[in-house]
Amino acid sequence: MTEQQLIDGLIVQNKDAIEYLVNNYQKKVIKTAYYFIANMEDAEDLSQEVFLEIFKSISRYKRNASLYTWIYRITVNKSLDHLRRQKKRNILQTVGSFLRVSSDGTKRDDNTLTTVDTRNEDKEKRKILDNAVNSLPENQKIAFILNKYEEMAYKEIAEIMNLSLSSVESLIHRAKLNLQKKLLNYFSEYGTYNK
Amino acid sequence: MDCSFIHNNLFAYQEIQLPEREKKEFEDHLHACEECDRIVSDFQSVTSFIDEKKSAEPNPFTRTRILQKIESQMECARALPNPFFLKILHPISVSFLLLIAVIIGFSIVKQGESEIFENINHQNEIQTMKSALNIPDFIDEDKTFFDNY
Numbered sequence: 035m036t037e038q039q040l041i042d043g044l045i046v047q048n049k050d051a052i053e054y055l056v057n058n059y060q061k062k063v064i065k066t067a068y069y070f071i072a073n074m075e076d077a078e079d080l081s082q083e084v085f086l087e088i089f090k091s092i093s094r095y096k097r098n099a100s101l102y103t104w105i106y107r108i109t110v111n112k113s114l115d116h117l118r119r120q121k122k123r124n125i126l127q128t129v130g131s132f133l134r135v136s137s138d139g140t141k142r143d144d145n146t147l148t149t150v151d152t153r154n155e156d157k158e159k160r161k162i163l164d165n166a167v168n169s170l171p172e173n174q175k176i177a178f179i180l181n182k183y184e185e186m187a188y189k190e191i192a193e194i195m196n197l198s199l200s201s202v203e204s205l206i207h208r209a210k211l212n213l214q215k216k217l218l219n220y221f222s223e224y225g226t227y228n229k
Numbered sequence: 230m231d232c233s234f235i236h237n238n239l240f241a242y243q244e245i246q247l248p249e250r251e252k253k254e255f256e257d258h259l260h261a262c263e264e265c266d267r268i269v270s271d272f273q274s275v276t277s278f279i280d281e282k283k284s285a286e287p288n289p290f291t292r293t294r295i296l297q298k299i300e301s302q303m304e305c306a307r308a309l310p311n312p313f314f315l316k317i318l319h320p321i322s323v324s325f326l327l328l329i330a331v332i333i334g335f336s337i338v339k340q341g342e343s344e345i346f347e348n349i350n351h352q353n354e355i356q357t358m359k360s361a362l363n364i365p366d367f368i369d370e371d372k373t374f375f376d377n378y
Contacts, residue, residue, distance in 0.1 A: 068287070
């Protein structure tokens with residue numbers, strides 16, 4: 035099925051076209067979402083939202099970018115929305131737990147504010163990496179994830195992000211510098227693993 | 230080569246992007262500086278989770294869930310009235326409701342006016358009867374007493 039046939043099929047809600055779209059893109063969509071939100075179940079749920087969005091707005095799809103690029107854009111936007119919602123929820127939970135502990139009159143444990151699970155080293159390392167990537171400015175985060183996790187070329191990233199090649203290069207360079215800095219800060223604050 | 234060069238080139242070293250001479254100096258520094266050696270191995274062990282993440286596989290049943298969701302969405306869309314019909318029906322129903330609201334408003338105002346007129350007529354009738362029967366108007370005796378005092 036060509037891209038044009040697929041788009042036309044989706045517009046008229048053709049079952050074969052829908053199945054073709056899901057079969058060919060679901061894994062990519064889920065994995066991209068997973069790289070951003072770091073939770074496979076949430077990424078799978080989010081992929082349903084992405085496909086519904088594709089299905090709903092396919093009639094408005096402007097063919098100035100490839101379908102693949104357009105789907106990536108939707109996935110990235112949905113993932114960022116999810117992260118924003120999650121961030122708000124986490125702030126409320128942190129404030130809630132802080133208030134609960136304070137009202138109990140017990141001493142507040144500083145570890146309640148960090149999301150690090152010290153019981154499991156691997157889990158902790160994963161969390162450190164996810165937190166460091168998530169704390170990057172949005173554009174740096176998108177460029178870094180598409181480059182390092184998706185292994186996309188700068189040109190593809192530029193197309194998805196609607197930026198020039200040099201901007202993407204600069205974003206990735208700054209993202210790496212920031213990540214190095216954040217991880218170094220973390221190591222100096224909490225100590226290192228290989229003592 | 231000092232420690233700051235190591236700290237600023239962790240990714241470059243890991244991605245084998247340092248020129249050969251710098252790479253050698255980098256590694257020589259790691260042999261000499263225990264702290265930097267530790268930092269580099271920590272950095273590598275944390276960033277190795279990028280590769281681990283890449284190998285994660287989604288649940289194979291997600292495909293069915295996605296297709297079911299799209300199917301149910303399509304059924305919902307089919308159950309809804311024609312959007313063209315909705316486009317016409319919506320302004321008509323809003324205009325109709327507005328018209329009813331205006332009519333109700335007018336009737337309430339009219340009813341209020343007639344009650345006021347009735348009240349005035351009633352007062353006039355009482356006054357006429359009082360004057361016909363020579364009944365004086367009520368005098369507030371307390372007020373008169375205090376005025377005189």
